[in-house]
Amino acid sequence: MSFLSATLSRVKPSPTIAMTAKAAELKAAGRDVIGLSAGEPDFDTPQNIKDAAVAAIAAGKTKYTAPDGIPELKQAVCAKMKRDHGLEYTPAQVSVGTGGKQTLYNALMATLNEGDEVVIPAPYWVSYPDMVLLAGGTPVVAETSIQTNFKLTADQLEAAITPKTKWFIFNSPSNPTGAGYSREELKELTDVLLRHPHVWIMTDDMYEHLAYDGFEFCTPAQIEPQLYDRTLTCNGVSKAYAMTGWRIGYAAGPVELIAAMRKVQSQSTSNPCSVSQWAAVEALNGTQDFLAPNNEKFVRRRDLVVRMLNEIDGISCPTPEGAFYVYPSIAGLMGKTTPQGTVIDSDEAFAIALLEEADVAVVFGAAFGLSPNFRVSYATSDEALKEACTRIQRFCASLT
Numbered sequence: 001m002s003f004l005s006a007t008l009s010r011v012k013p014s015p016t017i018a019m020t021a022k023a024a025e026l027k028a029a030g031r032d033v034i035g036l037s038a039g040e041p042d043f044d045t046p047q048n049i050k051d052a053a054v055a056a057i058a059a060g061k062t063k064y065t066a067p068d069g070i071p072e073l074k075q076a077v078c079a080k081m082k083r084d085h086g087l088e089y090t091p092a093q094v095s096v097g098t099g100g101k102q103t104l105y106n107a108l109m110a111t112l113n114e115g116d117e118v119v120i121p122a123p124y125w126v127s128y129p130d131m132v133l134l135a136g137g138t139p140v141v142a143e144t145s146i147q148t149n150f151k152l153t154a155d156q157l158e159a160a161i162t163p164k165t166k167w168f169i170f171n172s173p174s175n176p177t178g179a180g181y182s183r184e185e186l187k188e189l190t191d192v193l194l195r196h197p198h199v200w201i202m203t204d205d206m207y208e209h210l211a212y213d214g215f216e217f218c219t220p221a222q223i224e225p226q227l228y229d230r231t232l233t234c235n236g237v238s239k240a241y242a243m244t245g246w247r248i249g250y251a252a253g254p255v256e257l258i259a260a261m262r263k264v265q266s267q268s269t270s271n272p273c274s275v276s277q278w279a280a281v282e283a284l285n286g287t288q289d290f291l292a293p294n295n296e297k298f299v300r301r302r303d304l305v306v307r308m309l310n311e312i313d314g315i316s317c318p319t320p321e322g323a324f325y326v327y328p329s330i331a332g333l334m335g336k337t338t339p340q341g342t343v344i345d346s347d348e349a350f351a352i353a354l355l356e357e358a359d360v361a362v363v364f365g366a367a368f369g370l371s372p373n374f375r376v377s378y379a380t381s382d383e384a385l386k387e388a389c390t391r392i393q394r395f396c397a398s399l400t
């Protein structure tokens with residue numbers, strides 16, 4: 001019998017790790033690899049937030065805290081939910097965790113039993129299905145298509161729901177597609193959910209502030225107040241505030257669920273880093289002025305990448321509403337052969353050949369559950385993006 005747990009054997013190793021390792025290997029060998037696979041902004045954490053952390057250290061706020069967050073941060077989350085979405089929450093309805101990832105994981109650990117199904121639209125953030133598996137549940141993947149710009153339709157959601165469905169995981173703007181649901185598109189989904197009172201909604205609003213061209217972000221509990229009692233609204237400071245390393249995420253929802261999540265956290269990580277929590281208080285309560293100039297840069301980069309990728313014969317790239325990813329289809333390149341003789345028979349083959357033969361690292365679509373595509377993160381400089389897209393253009397033109 002294996003020493004390792006049976007649960008772990010159900011979980012796939014991250015498919016992105018192989019690509020990252022390969023890119024690192026080539027870089028170490030002196031190759032000029034451009035990485036378009038990072039899931040984090042290239043901006044620094046704003047100074048006021050760093051200052052708040054330094055002040056917290058100086059004031060000795062360096063000890064254990066309450067398991068799911070200091071009162072000041074919970075209060076800041078309540079104020080944010082009211083300010084941005086008109087939603088009322090009390091601190092007892094808020095859980096702070098070590099990154100958005102841990103809050104999602106805590107919620108799944110706190111609720112899933114064997115046989116419970118979790119509906120996940122594809123393409124999805126790589127961690128959702130594996131977190132569900134680790135928590136003992138069954139992921140049910142609902143595939144979207146490029147025709148709807150990777151947004152789940154009401155019919156697709158309806159078809160995925162069964163009597164065993166416990167959660168529907170919703171993510172807008174999305175990683176990996178950048179797709180953001182309009183108020184109307186989200187209302188169509190919440191109407192379906194109203195008909196299935198046993199299904200809870202876990203909404204991952206991590207990319208809320210990274211929205212472009214006047215796109216109006218909205219979250220399910222705001223669109224459909226009748227769902228408030230079965231919605232867990234998850235968010236965090238990692239992306240909008242360029243705080244990926246600080247590890248602070250939060251969730252707001254029903255008191256009993258939050259208490260159960262607290263139990264999971266108190267027996268695993270005890271509490272999120274005290275200093276980071278004080279920095280997050282400043283992120284949420286302090287100036288939001290840097291968001292607009294950052295977003296201007298992201299829009300410029302998105303437009304550059306979408307334009308250059310769409311110039312390629314065989315690639316089709318929708319313009320997404322938010323986040324910092326695009327998810328082009330390579331359906332028109334399938335079956336072609338690279339100069340070094342690799343047949344492009346999958347998006348994984350495409351991504352590996354692009355890295356080996358053109359020195360550009362992207363993540364292949366199979367990792368996100370919808371093929372044949374690849375994900376580009378445009379959270380890097382305009383120069384690097386221009387050069388990378390030129391290389392992708394050259395590589396695709398060389399296929400026969």
Ligand code: PLP
Pocket residue numbers: 039098099100101102125171174175204206236237238244247248249
């Ligand atoms: N949710 C989505 C959709 C993400 O893309 C990420 C990070 O890549 C997370 C959650 C996790 O964020 P954090 O770094 O706060 O754990």
